[in-house]
Amino acid sequence: xxxxxxxxxxxxxxxxxxxxxxxxxxxxxxxxxxxxxxxxxxxxxxxxxxxxxxxxxxxxxxxxxxxxxxxxxxxxxxxxxxxxxxxxxxxxxxxxxxxxxxxxxxxxxxxxxxxxxxxxxxxxxxxxxxxxxxxxxxxxxxxxxxxxxxxxxxxxxxxxxxxxxxxxxxxxxxxxxxxxxxxxxxxxxxxxxxxxxxxxxxxxxxxxxxxxxxxxxxxxxxxxxxxxxxxxxxxxxxxxxxxxxxxxxxxxxxxxxxxxxxxxxxxxxxxxxxxxxxxxxxxxxxxxxxxxxxxxxxxxxxxxxxxxxxxxxxxxxxxxxxxxxxxxxxxxxxxxxxxxxxxxxxxxxxxxxxxxxxxxxxxxxxxxxxxxxxxxxxxxxxxxxxxxxxxxxxxxxxxxxxxxxxxxxxxxxxxxxxxxxxxxxxxxxxxxxxxxxxxxxxxxxxxxxxxxxxxxxxxxxxxxxxxxxxxxxxxxxxxxxxxxxxxxxxxxxxxxxxxxxxxxxxxxxxxxxxxxxxxxxxxxxxxxxxxxxxxxxxxxxxxxxxxxxxxxxxxxxxxxxxxxxxxxxxxxxxxxxxxxxxxxxxxxxxxxxxxxxxxxxxxxxxxxxxxxxxxxxxxxxxxxxxxxxxxxxxxxxxxxxxxxxxxxxxxxxxxxxxxxxxxxxxxxxxxxxxxxxxxxxxxxxxxxxxxxxxx
Numbered sequence: 001x002x003x004x005x006x007x008x009x010x011x012x013x014x015x016x017x018x019x020x021x022x023x024x025x026x027x028x029x030x031x032x033x034x035x036x037x038x039x040x041x042x043x044x045x046x047x048x049x050x051x052x053x054x055x056x057x058x059x060x061x062x063x064x065x066x067x068x069x070x071x072x073x074x075x076x077x078x079x080x081x082x083x084x085x086x087x088x089x090x091x092x093x094x095x096x097x098x099x100x101x102x103x104x105x106x107x108x109x110x111x112x113x114x115x116x117x118x119x120x121x122x123x124x125x126x127x128x129x130x131x132x133x134x135x136x137x138x139x140x141x142x143x144x145x146x147x148x149x150x151x152x153x154x155x156x157x158x159x160x161x162x163x164x165x166x167x168x169x170x171x172x173x174x175x176x177x178x179x180x181x182x183x184x185x186x187x188x189x190x191x192x193x194x195x196x197x198x199x200x201x202x203x204x205x206x207x208x209x210x211x212x213x214x215x216x217x218x219x220x221x222x223x224x225x226x227x228x229x230x231x232x233x234x235x236x237x238x239x240x241x242x243x244x245x246x247x248x249x250x251x252x253x254x255x256x257x258x259x260x261x262x263x264x265x266x267x268x269x270x271x272x273x274x275x276x277x278x279x280x281x282x283x284x285x286x287x288x289x290x291x292x293x294x295x296x297x298x299x300x301x302x303x304x305x306x307x308x309x310x311x312x313x314x315x316x317x318x319x320x321x322x323x324x325x326x327x328x329x330x331x332x333x334x335x336x337x338x339x340x341x342x343x344x345x346x347x348x349x350x351x352x353x354x355x356x357x358x359x360x361x362x363x364x365x366x367x368x369x370x371x372x373x374x375x376x377x378x379x380x381x382x383x384x385x386x387x388x389x390x391x392x393x394x395x396x397x398x399x400x401x402x403x404x405x406x407x408x409x410x411x412x413x414x415x416x417x418x419x420x421x422x423x424x425x426x427x428x429x430x431x432x433x434x435x436x437x438x439x440x441x442x443x444x445x446x447x448x449x450x451x452x453x454x455x456x457x458x459x460x461x462x463x464x465x466x467x468x469x470x471x472x473x474x475x476x477x478x479x480x481x482x483x484x485x486x487x488x489x490x491x492x493x494x495x496x497x498x499x500x501x502x503x504x505x506x507x508x509x510x511x512x513x514x515x516x517x518x519x520x521x522x523x524x525x526x527x528x529x530x531x532x533x534x535x536x537x538x539x540x541x542x543x544x545x546x547x548x549x550x551x552x553x554x555x556x557x558x559x560x561x562x563x564x565x566x567x568x569x570x571x572x573x574x575x576x577x578x579x580x581x582x583x584x585x586x587x588x589x590x591x592x593x594x595x596x597x598x599x600x601x602x603x604x605x606x607x608x609x610x611x612x613x614x615x616x617x618x619x620x621x622x623x624x625x626x627x628x629x630x631x632x633x634x635x636x637x638x639x640x641x642x643x644x645x646x647x648x649x650x651x652x653x654x655x656x657x658x659x660x661x662x663x664x665x666x667x668x669x670x671x672x673x674x675x676x677x678x679x680x681x682x683x684x685x686x687x688x689x690x691x692x693x694x695x
Contacts, residue, residue, distance in 0.1 A: 003182060003185050003186055003189065004124055004127075004128045004140070004186055004189075004190075005140065005143060006182050007120060007124055007179070007182040007183050007185075007186045008120065008121060008124055008125070008140050008143055008144050008147070009143055009144070009146070009147040010147070010175070010178065010179045010182060011117045011120035011121065011124075011144070011147070011179055011183065012120075012121070012143075012144040012145065012146075012147030012148045012151070013147040013148070013150060013151045013175075014117055014151070014172065014175055014176055014179055015114070015117045015118065015147075015148065015151075016147070016148040016149075016151035016152050017151040017154070017155060017159075017172060017175075018084065018110055018113075018114060018117075018172055019040060019041075019044055020155045020156075020160075021084070021155075021165070021168045021169055021172055022040070022084060022086065022106065022109060022110055022169075023036065023040045024160075024165055024168075025085070025086045025165060025169070026040075026086055026090075026102065026105060026106075027586075027587070027588070028559075028561070028586070028587070028588025028685065029090070029091050029092060029559070029562065029588075030092060030098050030101075030102065030531075030559065036098075036102065039098070039099050039102045039103065039348055039443075040102065040106065041230065041344055041348065042099075042103070042341075042344045042345065042348040042349060043102070043103050043106045043107070044114065045226070045337070045340045045341040045343075045344040046103075046341050046344070047111065047114050047115050047118055048118040048337045048340065048341070049334075049337040049338050049340070049341040050115055050118065051114075051115050051116070051117070051118025051119035051120075051122075051337075052118065052119065052122055052330070052333045052334040052336075052337040052338075053334055053337075054115070054119045054123075055119045055121075055122040055123040055126065055330045055333070055334070056122070056330040056331055056333075056334045058070065058071070058123065059122075059123070059126050059330045060330075064127070064130065064190060064191035064192075065191050067123070067127075067187060067190075067191065068187040068188050068190070068191040071116075071119075071123065071183070071184075071187045072184050072187065072188070074112070074116055075116060075180045075183060075184055076180070077112065078112040078113045078116055078176075078180070079176075079177065079180065081109070081110070081111075081112060081113060082113075082173040082176065082177070083169050083170050083172075083173040084109055084110050084113065084169050084172060084173055085109075085166065085169050086105060086109050087108070087109070090104075090105040090108070090109075091562060092558075092559070092562070098443055099348075099349065099443060113176055116183070117176075117179070118337075120183060121140070121141065121144045121333065122329060122330045122333040122334070123187070123330075124140070124183070124186050124187070124190070125137050125138075125140050125141065125326075125329055126190075126326075126329060126330050127186065127187060127189075127190025127191070128140065128190065129326035129327070129329065130190065131189065131190050131192065137326045137329065138262050138320075138323065138326075138329075139262070139263060141258075141262045142258070142259050142262045142263040145255050145258040145259045145262070146259055148255055149252060149255040149256065149259065152248070152251060152252060152255065153248075153252065156248065156689075156691060157691070160689050160691075161689050161691060161692070164686040164687040165685070165686045165687065166686050209324075209328060210324050210328055210331060210332070214322060214324075215331070215335045217318075217322055218319060218322060218332060218335040218336055218339065219335045219336075219338055219339040219342070220339065220371065221315045221316070221318050221319045221322075221339065221371070222315070222319065222335070222336040222337070222338075222339025222340050222343070223339035223340065223342045223343040223346070224311075224315050224339075224343070224364060224367065224368055224371065225254065225257075225311075225312050225315040225316055225339075225340075225343070226339065226340045226342075226343025226344055226347075227343040227346055227347055227360060227364045228308055228311050228312060228315070228361075228364050228368070229250055229251065229254045229308065229312070229343075230343070230344065230347035230348065230360075231347055231358070231360045231361035231364050232250050232304050232305075232307070232308045232361065233247050233250045233251070234347070234358050234360075234361070235288075235304060235358055235361050236250070236300070236301055236304050236305075238358065238445060238446065246301075249301075249305055250305065250308055253305060253308055253309040253312065254308070254312050256309070257309060257312040257313045257315075257316045257317075258316055260313065261313065261316040261317045261319065261320040262316075262320050262323075267317075268313060268316075268317030268320055268321070269317075270317070270318070270321070270375075273310060273313050273314045273317060274314060274372060274375075274376065276310050277310050277311060277313075277314045277368075277372060278369070278372060278416045279416075280303075280306065280307040280310055280311070281365050281368065281369050281416055281417065281419075281420045282416060282419040282420045283303060283307070284303065284304060284307045284361075284365055284420075285362060285365050285419075285420045285421075287300055287303050287304070288361070288362060311368060314368075314372070315368075315371075318375060319336065346360060347360050351441075352441050352442055352443060355441060356439045356440055356441050356446075357439055357441060357446055357448075358441075358446060365420050366417060366420055366421050369414075369416060369417030369420050369421075370414075370417055372417070373414045373417060435450040435451060435452055436448055436449070436450055437449045437450065437451045437460070437542070438538065438542060440534050440538070442532070442533075442534055444531065444532040444534070444535075445464055445532075446464070447462065447463070447464055447532075447534055447535065447538055448462075448463045448464075449461070449462055449463075449538060449542045450463060455474075456474065456475040456476070457475070458473075458474040458475075459471060459472070459473050459474070460472050460474070460513075460542065460543065462512060462513040462538065462539075462542070462543070464535075468484060468648075469512035469513060469535075470483075470484065470512040470513025470514070470515050470539075470543065470545075471483045471484050471513070471515075471646060472513060472515070472543050472544070472545065473646060478646060479544070479548075480518055480545075480548050481518060481646075482515050482516070482518045482519065483515060483644070483646035483647070484515065484646065484647065484648045485578075485611060485613060485648050485650045486515045486516055486518075487639070487641075487643060487644055487646070487647045488643075489639050489643045489644075489647065490637070490639045490647075490650045490652060491609060491611075491636070491637030491638075491639065491650065491651070491652020491653075491654060491670075492516070492576060492609050492611065492652050493519070494637060494666040494667050494670055495574055495607050495609050495652075495654060495666075495667070496519040496574065497666035498607075498661055498664040498665075498666045498667055499573050499574060503521075503523035503524055503525075504521075504524045504525075504573045504574060505524070505525045505527075505570065505571060505572050505573050505574075506519075506520075506524070506525070506526045506527070506572060506573060506574040506575070506576065507526075507527045507529065507564075507570060507572045507574070507575045507576065507601065508526060508527070508528045508529065508575075508576040508578065509529045509560040509575070509576060509577045509578060509579055509589065510528075510529070510530060510560075510576075510577075510578035510579045510611075511528040511529075511530040511535050511536060511539050511555065512535070512539065512578070513538075513539055513542075513543040513545060514528070514539040514540075514543055514545035514546040514549075514553075515545055516545075516576060516578075517545045517546050517548075517549035517551065517553055518545055518548075518549065519551075520549040520550055520551020520552075520553065521550050521551060522550045522551070523551075524550070524551035524552070525551060525552045525554070526549065526551045526552070526553050526554070527553075527554045527555075527556065527570065528553065528554065528555045528556065529555075529556045529558070529559075529560035529563055529564075530555065530556075530557065530560075531557070531558060531559050531560070533557055536555050536557060560579075560589065561588055561589055561594055561597055564597050564598070564600075564601055565597055567601070569600055569601050570601045571601065571602070571603050572601050572602050572603065572606055573603055573605075573606050573607070574606060574607050574608075574609060575598055575601065575602060575606065575607075575608045575609070576609050576611070577589055577590075577598070577608065577609065577610045577611065578611040579611075580610070580611060580612055580613075580614055580617070580619055585614075585617065585619075585690075587683070587688050587690075588685065590610070590619065590622055590623065590626070590683060591626070591683045591684050591685050591688060592626055592629055592630075592682060592683065592684045592685075593684060593685045594685075595608075595626045595627075595630060595655075596630075599630070602657075604657055604658065605656070605657065605658040605661065606656065606657075606658075607654050607655070607656045607661060608654070608655040608656070609652050609653070609654050609655075610623045610652065610653045610654075610655065611650070611651075611652055612651050612652070612653055613648075613649070613650045613651050613652075615695070616694060616695055617690060617693050617694065617695065618693045618694075618695050619653075619693060620636050620651060620653055620674045621674055621675065621676040621677060621680055621693070622680070622683055622693060623653040623655065623674075624653065624674040624676050625676055625680060625681075625682045625683070626655075626682065626683065627655045628676075629682050632655050632656060632657055633655070633656055633657075633658075633659035633662070634653055634654065634655045634656075634674060635653070635654055635662055635671035635672060635673065635674065636651055636652070636653050636654075636671065636672050636673075636674050637651070637652045637653075637654060637667070637670050637671055637672075638650070638651050638672060639652075653674065654667075654671070679692075680692060680693070
């Protein structure tokens with residue numbers, strides 16, 4: 001009936017739409033790091049599991065009437081938390097574990113509505129199967145994934161561009177109210193008398209109850225799909241390229257495989273997918289060294305996107321082949337969601353605590369190959385020609401021919417898995433050990449200290465993902481000189497030179513290796529803000545910029561904007577905002593409200609220097625519009641990076657209440673006006689969108 005389909009579609013659409021809506025509300029509170037999204041994904045998977053467990057329990061333990069009454073009561077109760085706006089009391093102080101803070105915040109803000117949306121799919125499908133028979137029930141699962149995919153694509157390309165963050169929360173809450181009506185109608189209809197003929201159909205499709213090994217297979221396949229999704233997302237966004245919205249491609253492909261595998265028209269054929277799956281495993285393992293130049297960017301991203309699609313088609317296709325009779329679908333969905341939650345826990349919580357690098361992807365590749373070995377030996381799936389040839393060789397003995405064909409294919413899969421494991425070994429023990437001095441990983445990502453050369457030619461780099469966050473030469477001539485984005489010819493170098501006549505108090509958002517401390521002189525104070533405790537530790541232990549500085553250096557742990565909101569005015573001469581080099585820029589540091597916070601800490605003639613060097617985003621007009629909105633002067637200083645072998649090309653936008661400073665000798669003639677595209681909006685906490693500034 002249309003009411004069932006409408007409920008399934010609307011629940012899935014709202015389920016995926018609420019994820020970016022609530023994540024965008026809390027991203028500014030936790031530093032805008034990609035790990036916030038992964039933690040949100042973990043929460044959503046855990047609550048999805050709870051919703052599926054609830055559905056399984058109610059179907060097995062309650063009568064249809066009891067199910068309807070309980071669910072309607074919960075639906076009405078969930079309306080009490082609307083609209084879904086995160087309470088400001090959940091803002092972190094900077095010292096607590098962000099993972100548990102985010103999970104608690106989400107639970108209090110959207111817990112019950114999300115729980116009920118999560119339970120809708122299996123609960124409504126089970127009711128539909130009971131009422132009308134189970135012949136088409138799994139097509140509703142495909143419809144659910146289509147609703148999720150539509151929400152995923154609609155948010156960045158339509159909703160986010162047209163509606164403010166607060167407006168999104170209100171509109172979603174209205175849509176949820178509509179869902180409550182549809183869902184209540186569906187459970188009431190499902191509790192009614194069984195339609196004529198459906199009891200006979202259901203009895204014919206009952207089948208045997210699933211065994212523990214079968215349920216274990218569902219769980220394993222679902223977990224591997226989730227691990228592959230999150231691990232590939234981490235790899236291509238952290239280790240290959242920092243491209244805006246790149247995370248969208250893996251999630252789209254992941255959902256598409258669910259749609260194709262469960263749509264009901266037989267898109268999945270084991271033989272059509274197991275061969276490319278086995279071929280791609282060693283290719284992806286070899287390509288793990290893409291960030292070392294082994295594989296070009298334009299080849300690496302397609303490789304991992306295609307690899308993810310084929311892998312998830314294999315995992316989810318096997319899930320579809322192993323699905324039970326409709327009577328047991330709630331248990332099937334429960335195990336699938338449990339597998340997804342376990343996969344999310346492995347990547348989101350466990351891996352950052354036990355791995356120093358992104359090892360979950362290579363581990364998933366090897367485990368995926370072993371699963372293929374087991375499935376091929378257990379179930380076959382070999383081309384008919386091979387088994388026919390073996391049957392003729394074994395004098396027509398079907399059983400022996402089948403065993404031989406399955407053994408051959410399993411052996412081939414095992415060999416491919418072995419090759420995959422060898423490339424993984426090479427990746428870990430040869431490439432990473434070649435130049436890496438230190439490698440650490442936590443909630444905020446992976447840090448590597450790499451060292452090349454010897455003696456005076458020795459150079460150390462601090463790399464976060466694929467972004468260089470500092471470089472120091474051990475040549476005595478360059479050891480205490482600024483490098484990369486901070487050379488004397490850069491915008492920030494010229495700014496410090498403009499304040500050379502008196503002691504300077506400077507704030508720096510983003511510590512990196514501490515390069516800017518080289519500008520500190522006796523009597524100066526340099527206060528560094530960084531959200532990542534490992535960055536502070538690495539800057540002090542692995543680089544000497546902080547210890548060599550003549551200035552007094554201070555470090556503040558925590559999100560810079562939240563820290564500055566709590567601090568008294570620091571009266572800075574210079575405030576450096578250096579956090580926009582990757583795609584996952586902390587947008588909350590480049591909004592009107594952020595600028596107001598920064599201005600409270602500035603002296604009347606001070607300069608706020610925004611480092612906006614970025615390969616994919618044109619942030620110069622964003623800063624120019626912010627300055628214009630507050631009546632400030634803003635000019636760009638571009639440097640081609642050719643003045644030194646340690647220099648990089650840069651763009652620094654300088655914002656000040658005192659435009660006369662641009663006529664000072666270090667800045668005179670080096671600044672340029674900023675062109676602002678027509679139609680560009682002033683970014684605020686409530687409305688901002690990176691798509692409009694893509695290069």
